[in-house]
Amino acid sequence: MWLLFAFIAVPLIEIALFIQVGGLIGLGWTLAIVLITAVLGTWLVRSQGALALGQLRSSFNDLRDPTEPLVHGALILFAGALLLTPGFFTDAVGFSLLVPQIRHTIYEQIRNRVRIHTAGGPQPGGPGGPRGPVRPTRGGDVIEGDYVEIDETPPTEER
Template sequence: MWLFVLFVAVPLIEIALFIQVGGAIGLWPTLAVVVLTALLGTTLVRSQGLQAMNDLRGSFSELRDPSEALAHGAMILFSGALLLTPGFFTDAVGFALLIPPIRLAIMRYAKSRINVQKFEMGAGPQRRQPASDQTIDTAEYTDLDVAEPGPSSPSGWTKDPSRD
């Protein structure tokens, strides 16, 4: 239900803001502000996204928990989508998500609401298949004669009779 309210409320807020800002500064300056915020947002998202990617690589190479770097990256990605969406409200939320203390506050709130039951890193316990009654303990085999190496078989995959 809250998602439906969000999909209805955000466009209504954007339309109201466009009318107010457009009435105050005019059509072309309003459109210029929308395009400039998209360009500025793209630049900021790119630089912060690269930093988040480097933090993620560092956490993997140092075997640290990557969840914080992943959360930062996800919020930066979401802020990029908001900044590319035309509108003043979405731009304000997008720019807010580019501020690291705000992202940290959101992560703290999310951590307080999420309960992790189990977390493991690495291979974990190895599971073995139970032995069955059809297990073969011994087997017989016959070594087949292979042609002597010569001009007709130059590869090293043939049997060398001198090594028997």
């Protein structure tokens, strides 16, 4: 429901701002500001995106959690889309998303809302292998069993 509200409210806000700003400074200056913010925004998104990509690579190389650089990259990408969209409101939101402290605050808000649950199980090449986990039994009893490997290659026809 909030997404529908955003799709209705944002264009109305943009139209109102275009009318107000255009009435104050004129059509030419209004269009010039829109073009300048698009060019400046593109340059800032490229530089911020390169920094975020470097942080992501560093987190992979150092075997650290990559979620924060991924969130920063996603927010920079979203900021780029907003800055390329003509309008004063979307430009203001887009430029604010290029501020690292604001992105970090958004990341903290997302991190506080998301709960990660992990389930234990065999890892590829780990204990249990492809047949599943090795589970301890009660009292140390061993239950033995037999298995049969099935050949899944299709039979060939003989002539």
